[in-house]
Amino acid sequence: MRSRPSRAVEAQEAVKEIILGRGLAAGDPLPTESELMEELGISRNSVREALKALQAVGIVDIRHGFGMFVGRMSLAGLVDELTFHSRITLQDGRSHIAHLVEIREMLETGLVQKLIDLGSDADLSAAAEAMARMEEEAERGGVSPEIDRLFHDVLYRPLGNPLVSQLLGAFWDVYHQLRDQIGAPDETPADVARRHRDIYAAVTAGDKSAAIAAVHAHFEGVRNRVARLGSVG
Template sequence: MTAVPRPARPSRAVEAQEGVKDLIVRRGLVAGDPLPTESELMEELQVSRNSVREALKALQAVGIVDIRHGFGMFVGRMSLSGLVDELAFHSRITLQNGMNHLVHLIEIREILESGLVERLIELGREVDLKAVADVIARMEAEAQAGMVSPETDRLFHDLLYRPLGNPLVSQLLGAFWDVYHQLRDRLGEPDEPPGDVVKRHRDIYTAVLAGDRDAAVAAVHAHFEGVRNRVARIHG
């Protein structure tokens, strides 16, 4: 009878990682709360100092632990920086190989925003979008000067969905934006006239303000059509 191989035992560092995460959960710690010292973790988890340090380094990389030299260790605040770096790196590779991973990321963001505008409309007419109107006015001024800045474009999307009260929305959209921004050297300058950029954003705002679900979703798709065209130029 053929012996069934036993699954490999996790390394002590991996066990230490799980131990630290379990400790955070058991103690009900939240972002910003202090963590035990290295020595205390060694004693509680029954692992070596090297295993603890390796575990903490790995947890720091994904934002679970925040190590502040001279101050101590704390529960980290959620960050998608690791995801951004990985997505940007793989997008850059696929661009070089004639494929376009970035197109898929844009498609995901388009689907996400199409759903978000519907949720926004469900909140009703009492939603305060004055800050969004102010950003559109800023866009118009920038367009007259020659170009809508990426910062203003990003701010529009951030403020538009803020009434939903979901902090993950801002972080996810920001992650997609950061990937796109890291690849700006490959994408070149936008080929849309600044006035068209303003119009696409204004159309989204106007439809949401009017509570017109179909028009809002259509405006989101029209906005991303310009983004897709810019990416398509790379392999055109």
């Protein structure tokens, strides 16, 4: 026999229905706690428990002193969970990091092809600027994680899909939080810059085969480092 959902769980669903039913968007104000208590007919504790749960997944944004608002989508919870489980698997010789790298590599392989399909409609000026900055850093002896992340972010921006940036950012955040376990890159800064340049050049040339090969080459160093982690375990 299925158990009845708790009042807090029912309240969570009711708040979601309020957001959807009223056509509210990210940043729009929500009813106050008291208004929700009256409208939903439940206790303050149940309302607060529901709001905290919705805040944890980014559906509700509670700003103390200002009120409650519809949250803006965030993958922070996903990042924390993936990072934690990746650390667990590192302890017994299995690595979720390898799976994450594989997924991101497949994602970017598809993205470069879609980017090429845009042709002249794709404004790659921001990617060109990021590429130039990366090469300047490489000449000075190091490529910063920030410019590496920026390049991938702005490269796919012409696709007009905000989820792409968020997903790539989530993968990056997990990888960055595990950087101490993964270790330093094997490639020289010049090699790192060159691999990114190869991706950019293939995209601007409209060469899908070269773009796919460049993406695979870009991730080769990461795959090798992660593979060594598994062999050590």
